[in-house]
Amino acid sequence: MISKPIFFSQNVESIKLEQLKKYKAVLIDVDNTLTKHHEKKLTKEKKHWIKNLTKSGKRIALASNTSKSRAKNLSIKFDMDVFVAYKPFPFAIKNWMIENGFKKDEVVMIGDQIFTDHLAAIFANIDSVLVKPITNRDFIVTRLISRRLEKIIYNLWSK
Numbered sequence: 001m002i003s004k005p006i007f008f009s010q011n012v013e014s015i016k017l018e019q020l021k022k023y024k025a026v027l028i029d030v031d032n033t034l035t036k037h038h039e040k041k042l043t044k045e046k047k048h049w050i051k052n053l054t055k056s057g058k059r060i061a062l063a064s065n066t067s068k069s070r071a072k073n074l075s076i077k078f079d080m081d082v083f084v085a086y087k088p089f090p091f092a093i094k095n096w097m098i099e100n101g102f103k104k105d106e107v108v109m110i111g112d113q114i115f116t117d118h119l120a121a122i123f124a125n126i127d128s129v130l131v132k133p134i135t136n137r138d139f140i141v142t143r144l145i146s147r148r149l150e151k152i153i154y155n156l157w158s159k
């Protein structure tokens with residue numbers, strides 16, 4: 001059985017700084033966590049949340065699997081790190097942690113998918129937070145396979 005995330009959230013902007021206080025670094029997924037697929041802009045609420053997180057002194061990095069330039073533009077605009085994460089594999093996350101001098105218990109991953117974000121966090125031995133996807137429009141493979149399996153896992157977790 002896959003272990004649970006440390007908590008679930010409706011969306012990123014509902015996550016309170018207080019809930020992340022034990023972490024020095026926050027890794028954030030992009031697609032369906034911060035923006036819809038192909039969307040470049042953040043909502044007002046998400047901008048505000050990121051600005052507050054940055055102000056709190058935490059190191060923030062976008063850890064996306066796709067569209068590097070889109071994630072890169074967001075990272076520049078909001079003064080965050082960015083790297084291609086290759087989730088669910090943990091090596092890119094681990095490399096980023098080593099390069100930036102963070103220990104496992106100092107880093108948390110925030111994302112919308114169990115089989116990429118959450119699993120990568122488990123493999124990298126860091127905590128994770130799962131948010132609800134912004135839309136249910138995913139890449140076809142995600143929609144047909146991952147989301148169905150996610151339903152099963154969510155059901156098991158809720159028991």
Ligand SMILES: [Mg+2]
Pocket residue numbers: 029030031032033111112113
């Ligand atoms: Mg995602």
